[in-house]
Amino acid sequence: MNDKLVEKEKQKITSAKKMRDIMTTYYIDAMSAKENNKLVAWITSGGPVEPLIAMDIIPVYPENHGAMIGSSKMGEDLCMKAEDMGYSNDLCSYARTDISCAIVKGGPIGGLPEPDMLICCNNICGTVLKWYEIQARFFNVPLFIFDTPVCHTEFSPEIAKYVRTQIDEYIAFLEKVTKKSFDHDKMAEVGKISYQGQLLWQKVLNTTANRPSPMTAFDAFFFLALIVTLRGTMIAVDFYKELLLEMKERIKNGISIVPNEKYRLLWDNLPIWYQLKWLSSKFSDHDACLVADTYTSAWCSSLKYIDENDFLNSIAEGYTRIYLNIGVDQMADQVIEMIKFYNIDGFVMHSNRSCKPYSFGQLDIKRIVESKANIPVLMIEADMTDPRAFSQSQVETRIDAFMEIINQGK
Amino acid sequence: MQELKIFHEAIQNPGSVALKMKEKKRKTIGYLCSYAPEELIYAAGFHPMRLFSSKAEINLAESHLQAYCCSLVRGILEDSLSGKLDYLDGTVFPHTCDSIQRLSDIWRIKTKYEFFADVIMPAKLNTQSAKNYMRDVLIKFTTDLEKACGEKITRSALKKSIAKFNLIKTNLKKLYELRSQNPGILKGADIHAIVKGSMIMDRDQLVELLPAIVSKVSDVSALDQGKRLVLSGSICDSPDIYDIIEQAGGVVVGDDLCTGQRWFDGKIPENEEPMEALTTRYFERIVCPAKHSSTIARGENIVKLAKQTEADGVIFIILKFCDPHGFDYPYMKEFLDKEGIKNILIEIDDHSLNSGQLSTRLETFMHMI
Ligand code: SF4
Ligand code: SF4
Ligand code: SF4
Numbered sequence: 001m002n003d004k005l006v007e008k009e010k011q012k013i014t015s016a017k018k019m020r021d022i023m024t025t026y027y028i029d030a031m032s033a034k035e036n037n038k039l040v041a042w043i044t045s046g047g048p049v050e051p052l053i054a055m056d057i058i059p060v061y062p063e064n065h066g067a068m069i070g071s072s073k074m075g076e077d078l079c080m081k082a083e084d085m086g087y088s089n090d091l092c093s094y095a096r097t098d099i100s101c102a103i104v105k106g107g108p109i110g111g112l113p114e115p116d117m118l119i120c121c122n123n124i125c126g127t128v129l130k131w132y133e134i135q136a137r138f139f140n141v142p143l144f145i146f147d148t149p150v151c152h153t154e155f156s157p158e159i160a161k162y163v164r165t166q167i168d169e170y171i172a173f174l175e176k177v178t179k180k181s182f183d184h185d186k187m188a189e190v191g192k193i194s195y196q197g198q199l200l201w202q203k204v205l206n207t208t209a210n211r212p213s214p215m216t217a218f219d220a221f222f223f224l225a226l227i228v229t230l231r232g233t234m235i236a237v238d239f240y241k242e243l244l245l246e247m248k249e250r251i252k253n254g255i256s257i258v259p260n261e262k263y264r265l266l267w268d269n270l271p272i273w274y275q276l277k278w279l280s281s282k283f284s285d286h287d288a289c290l291v292a293d294t295y296t297s298a299w300c301s302s303l304k305y306i307d308e309n310d311f312l313n314s315i316a317e318g319y320t321r322i323y324l325n326i327g328v329d330q331m332a333d334q335v336i337e338m339i340k341f342y343n344i345d346g347f348v349m350h351s352n353r354s355c356k357p358y359s360f361g362q363l364d365i366k367r368i369v370e371s372k373a374n375i376p377v378l379m380i381e382a383d384m385t386d387p388r389a390f391s392q393s394q395v396e397t398r399i400d401a402f403m404e405i406i407n408q409g410k
Numbered sequence: 411m412q413e414l415k416i417f418h419e420a421i422q423n424p425g426s427v428a429l430k431m432k433e434k435k436r437k438t439i440g441y442l443c444s445y446a447p448e449e450l451i452y453a454a455g456f457h458p459m460r461l462f463s464s465k466a467e468i469n470l471a472e473s474h475l476q477a478y479c480c481s482l483v484r485g486i487l488e489d490s491l492s493g494k495l496d497y498l499d500g501t502v503f504p505h506t507c508d509s510i511q512r513l514s515d516i517w518r519i520k521t522k523y524e525f526f527a528d529v530i531m532p533a534k535l536n537t538q539s540a541k542n543y544m545r546d547v548l549i550k551f552t553t554d555l556e557k558a559c560g561e562k563i564t565r566s567a568l569k570k571s572i573a574k575f576n577l578i579k580t581n582l583k584k585l586y587e588l589r590s591q592n593p594g595i596l597k598g599a600d601i602h603a604i605v606k607g608s609m610i611m612d613r614d615q616l617v618e619l620l621p622a623i624v625s626k627v628s629d630v631s632a633l634d635q636g637k638r639l640v641l642s643g644s645i646c647d648s649p650d651i652y653d654i655i656e657q658a659g660g661v662v663v664g665d666d667l668c669t670g671q672r673w674f675d676g677k678i679p680e681n682e683e684p685m686e687a688l689t690t691r692y693f694e695r696i697v698c699p700a701k702h703s704s705t706i707a708r709g710e711n712i713v714k715l716a717k718q719t720e721a722d723g724v725i726f727i728i729l730k731f732c733d734p735h736g737f738d739y740p741y742m743k744e745f746l747d748k749e750g751i752k753n754i755l756i757e758i759d760d761h762s763l764n765s766g767q768l769s770t771r772l773e774t775f776m777h778m779i
Contacts, residue, residue: 147533
């Protein structure tokens with residue numbers, strides 16, 4: 001091996017392989033749920049999964065599946081199949097791919113295991129409400145809607161009461177579907193583990209505040225899968241412990257992920273799954289490291305509202321006040337905090353035509369960031385899974401120009 | 411009919427309506443969605459006014475909302491930023507779709523009307539706790555309004571308001587029934603003006619005008635017939651579309667629109683506790699696709715409506731980029747197909763109506779049914 005390759009090997013994050021293995025096992029378990037007499041629940045990425053874990057129900061995340069479809073570049077085909085079924089191509093591409101995948105059993109893993117129930121929490125968008133209705137009709141299974149009213153300016157007492165009541169309704173729903181009674185002791189335990197997992201995830205993300213950064217947001221997009229799918233299990237806790245150690249080790253040894261990290265960038269909105277590699281090397285070529293993003297931090301951003309010793313009561317607030325379910329001005333405040341914490345030189349926003357609640361308001365956030373944090377902002381037009389909305393040459397030109405501006409400002 | 415002229419004028423110039431209301435000491439509160447509890451707004455002494463896009467070219471809104479936002483939301487923001495809505499004293503945003511949700515944020519940050527409120531309604535409308543929450547939200551909105559007007563909304567004021575809106579809505583319902591029996595008594599564009607005007611004009615004037623129109627058209631004897639059609643979608647605010655439909659040989663006999671039956675169906679019981687009755691009406695009305703009452707409510711409803719009105723076909727009118735309606739379309743279509751009810755989808759953008767293409771498509775559709 002020549003020096004360059006050795007250098008490259010050193011830069012790789014070794015936990016990645018383990019993570020891949022864990023995800024494979026998870027999907028195999030989910031696929032063989034029926035043989036093992038286990039029930040499968042489909043749940044939205046921001047939904048309260050802990051009661052499912054406490055009930056020994058296997059949670060499956062269509063959005064994570066959507067991300068896999070996007071990464072394996074199978075999005076376009078599945079989106080088009082949904083369009084043939086009458087779904088407009090202006091609709092969210094996660095929803096489109098999942099709707100057609102359920103019928104054609106396509107995608108990288110041949111479709112998800114069929115659900116025994118659907119749990120839809122609308123703290124991320126209104127799309128999931130429609131999408132889960134569609135799947136409830138298709139699979140003819142019970143649907144539970146966990147309704148978390150948007151907190152434009154506040155988490156009001158009315159919202160608090162309504163959401164808290166639904167936690168009890170959710171448990172009653174699970175008891176009815178499983179015909180088992182809910183084990184509150186187990187729940188308390190799962191709650192603690194979930195809290196611990198989120199805390200560790202936060203710590204992992206925080207390590208990138210180090211200069212040079214031990215990982216990029218592109219890695220975070222990858223490592224995110226566990227806090228989404230295995231939140232509330234020891235698997236996630238153990239893994240993130242190891243990952244955190246690895247990051248600390250890298251920091252100690254001065255191993256950076258971008259060889260000559262000069263510029264530090266912040267990413268907004270979902271990843272562009274089918275272009276991660278290209279984007280990552282594009283930025284790296286400019287000696288720029290995407291150190292953080294507003295997306296992966298959503299799975300720990302409401303940690304401050306959660307009390308690990310009073311989990312069920314506190315998640316009403318925790319699950320309601322997540323990043324996408326607050327006002328645009330509060331979102332901008334959080335972005336500015338991140339810019340300070342991570343020492344950011346430039347902000348890259350993905351204007352994602354699939355995701356309206358994430359993308360509308362971005363132009364206002366952009367202006368707030370430009371004036372308050374005084375850093376350049378780049379906006380890229382794309383879609384997280386449907387490549388038809390992405391123009392590589394155009395994005396390339398814009399990234400080059402953006403990096404030029406940052407360079408001049410330094 | 412001279413009454414019609416008043417409606418057509420009012421919808422041309424909502425600003426002048428607002429100015430007249432100001433002379434009557436009623437400040438105007440605007441809203442974009444049929445979930446706005448207008449009965450409460452009126453009871454607080456305000457003039458409730460539904461906002462529609464003036465369809466002006468998008469300029470200023472361009473720097474707030476991307477091109478993949480529906481033209482209604484972009485259009486209304488444009489009107490506000492360009493000063494066209496300066497006659498407003500306030501706005502209220504009931505929570506519905508993601509686009510309006512973010513518009514509310516941008517509006518709150520950017521615009522400077524005296525009054526602003528979010529009415530964060532539940533998204534599911536089929537549990538007791540959601541109904542309790544809906545009541546809490548309406549009570550909270552009452553407090554917001556009371557603060558703004560400096561007075562308590564009395565029980566009797568609310569009762570009177572409910573009665574007034576009931577009268578308006580019952581007359582619209584009658585008008586629709588008469589039209590369904592005898593299409594052609596009024597042009598589609600006239601009905602459009604009447605319904606739209608009823609969300610904009612002085613309610614005291616409406617309670618006089620609407621019954622007068624109803625009694626006039628009751629006497630009209632059978633007129634031209636055509637293919638009987640039901641419209642379904644969010645809002646249909648293009649009078650041109652009605653003309654095109656008529657030229658293609660169709661008559662509209664009913665609708666599942668937010669500028670139509672979804673808004674005015676469902677009388678509020680007047681002998682019940684008013685707040686409770688109000689809650690029940692908004693909880694039980696035919697749902698908007700941004701809300702959930704059951705997985706098949708809207709599919710069943712469109713079939714029922716088509717059968718009741720003996721429709722020959724259904725036209726889905728969906729604004730481009732509208733998520734809630736876009737997601738519901740395929741299954742509603744399937745429900746109609748199963749019943750053998752012919753249907754067609756037209757996707758419209760408020761800012762660029764291609765009349766030529768639309769006529770051809772609709773003519774072909776009329777031939778098919
Ligand atoms: S991408 Fe956006 S619209 Fe689609 S499911 Fe996720 S949050 Fe909802
Ligand atoms: S379709 Fe929904 S959001 Fe639109 S006006 Fe009707 S109720 Fe409001
Ligand atoms: S047309 Fe659709 S997207 Fe636009 S405001 Fe109405 S419901 Fe929302």
